Amino acid sequence: MSLRKLAFIAAAVTMASVGTASAGGPRAHTINLGGINGVAYYTEEAGRFHVVATLAQQEGLPIRVEAVLAPGQSVVLSTAKGEAGLTSVELSREADDLTVRPVAATN
Numbered sequence: 140m141s142l143r144k145l146a147f148i149a150a151a152v153t154m155a156s157v158g159t160a161s162a163g164g165p166r167a168h169t170i171n172l173g174g175i176n177g178v179a180y181y182t183e184e185a186g187r188f189h190v191v192a193t194l195a196q197q198e199g200l201p202i203r204v205e206a207v208l209a210p211g212q213s214v215v216l217s218t219a220k221g222e223a224g225l226t227s228v229e230l231s232r233e234a235d236d237l238t239v240r241p242v243a244a245t246n
Contacts, residue, residue: 168239170194172218173226177201181208181237188232192216208232215242 170177170192177194188208194216195201206214210232217227229242 166237168230168237170216170228170239171226172216172228175218179230179237179239181232188237190214190230190232190237192230206230208237210234 166180168179170179172194175194175196177192179190179192181188181190183189184207186209190206190208192204193201194204204214204216208214208230213229213231215227215229217225219225227242229238229240231238231240
């Protein structure tokens with residue numbers, strides 16, 4: 140089994156256990172950064188969102204990125220410039236929801 144598949148299975152298991160802990164449970168959001176893909180979700184802790192994103196290349200080791208977001212805050216994940224150029228997504232807390240959207244490259 141590839142490490143990428145293992146990362147997605149681990150994220151799915153985590154989502155299942157987190158989802159049963161809160162009413163309605165958090166939603167998983169997919170992330171596509173060209174050759175790097177993954178999933179992001181959040182849990183609420185003391186009025187803040189603990190956001191976790193797990194990312195991996197086809198056969199590369201997965202990485203996990205965590206951030207704590209208050210209302211109105213965001214974090215940007217991006218790839219390095221390559222043949223496809225810079226690819227970025229923004230994970231934003233808007234009220235009581237997490238949004239994931241592509242953003243224009245600035246560098």
